[in-house]
Amino acid sequence: MSDEVAxxxxxxRLGLFIAFLGATALSIWIGRHGGVWPYVGxxxxxxxxxxxxxxxxxxxxxxxIRPPMRRYLxxxxxxxxxxxxxxxxxxxxxxxxxxxxxxxxxxxxxxxVGVLGAIASVAFYLAEETDEFARTTLMHxxxxxxxxxxxxxTVWGFLETFDKALHIPTxxxxxxxxxxxGLAQAVIARRYR
Amino acid sequence: MxxxxxxxxxxxxWSQADLAERLDVSRQTINALETGKYDPSLPxxxxxxxxxxxxxxxxxxxxx
Numbered sequence: 416m417s418d419e420v421a422x423x424x425x426x427x428r429l430g431l432f433i434a435f436l437g438a439t440a441l442s443i444w445i446g447r448h449g450g451v452w453p454y455v456g457x458x459x460x461x462x463x464x465x466x467x468x469x470x471x472x473x474x475x476x477x478x479x480i481r482p483p484m485r486r487y488l489x490x491x492x493x494x495x496x497x498x499x500x501x502x503x504x505x506x507x508x509x510x511x512x513x514x515x516x517x518x519x520x521x522x523x524x525x526x527x528v529g530v531l532g533a534i535a536s537v538a539f540y541l542a543e544e545t546d547e548f549a550r551t552t553l554m555h556x557x558x559x560x561x562x563x564x565x566x567x568x569t570v571w572g573f574l575e576t577f578d579k580a581l582h583i584p585t586x587x588x589x590x591x592x593x594x595x596x597g598l599a600q601a602v603i604a605r606r607y608r
Numbered sequence: 609m610x611x612x613x614x615x616x617x618x619x620x621x622w623s624q625a626d627l628a629e630r631l632d633v634s635r636q637t638i639n640a641l642e643t644g645k646y647d648p649s650l651p652x653x654x655x656x657x658x659x660x661x662x663x664x665x666x667x668x669x670x671x672x
Contacts, residue, residue, distance in 0.1 A: 546632075547637075549633075551646070607639070
C-alpha cells in the first residue's frame with residue numbers, strides 16, 4: 416500500500432503560490448502595454464490559474480485528474496479565455512463609440528457569453544461527475560457561496576439605498592460568488608481531510 | 609457510521625487509490641469513507657459490498 420494520505424509540503428505549496436502570483440503579475444504587466452498585449456495578458460492570467468489548479472492537484476494529491484474534472488477544466492478554460500477576448504474587444508469597441516445604437520446591445524452582452532459558459536461548465540461538471548462525494552462537497556460549497564453572495568448583496572444593497580456605499584455593478588456577483596466558493600471549498604476540504 | 613473498509617482493503621493489500629479505481633470514485637472519497645466522515649449512498653454501499661463479496665451489514669455498522 417502507498418500514499419495513504421496526500422503528501423503536504425508547505426514549502427512546495429508556498430513556492431507554487433508565489434509562482435502563480437508572479438505569473439499573474441507578469442500577465443498584468445504585459446497587459447498594460449497597448450495593441451494586442453491586453454489579450455496576451457488576459458490569457459496569461461487564465462493560463463496561470465489553470466496551471467496552478469492542475470499542478471497543485473498533481474503535486475499534493477499525486478493522482479490522475481478524473482475525466483469529468485478534466486472536461487470541466489477544459490470547458491472552464493475555453494469559457495474564460497473567450498470572456499477575456501470578448502471583454503477586451505467590447506471595451507475597445509465601446510471606446511470607439513461603436514456601442515451606441517442597436518448593435519450596442521450585442522457589444523454589451525458579448526463578455527457575458529464567456530461568463531455564462533463558465534457557469535454552464537460547473538453545471539455540466541455536476542451532471543457528469545460520477546463520484547458522489549465530489550458532487551456532495553461541490554454542492555455544499557455552492558450553497559455556502561450562494562448564501563454568502565445573497566447575504567453580501569442584501570447588506571450592500573441596503574447600504575447603497577441609504578447612500579452609505581458606492582454602487583457595485585451586478586456582474587460583480589460572479590467573482591464574489593467565486594471567492595465565497597473558493598473559501599468554502601478550502602474549509603470543506605479541511606473537514607474531510 | 610463505522611465501517612471495516614480499511615481492514616478489508618488492507619487484507620487485499622490494496623491502496624486507497626486501488627480501491628478508488630475499482631469503485632470508480634476518487635481517492636478522497638475512500639479517505640472520507642474510511643475515516644467515517646462521509647456515509648456512502650445505498651448504490652455505492654452495494655457496490656462496495658459486491659466488490660468485497662460481503663453483505664452490507666458486515667462492512668457498515670449502524671452506531672444508533
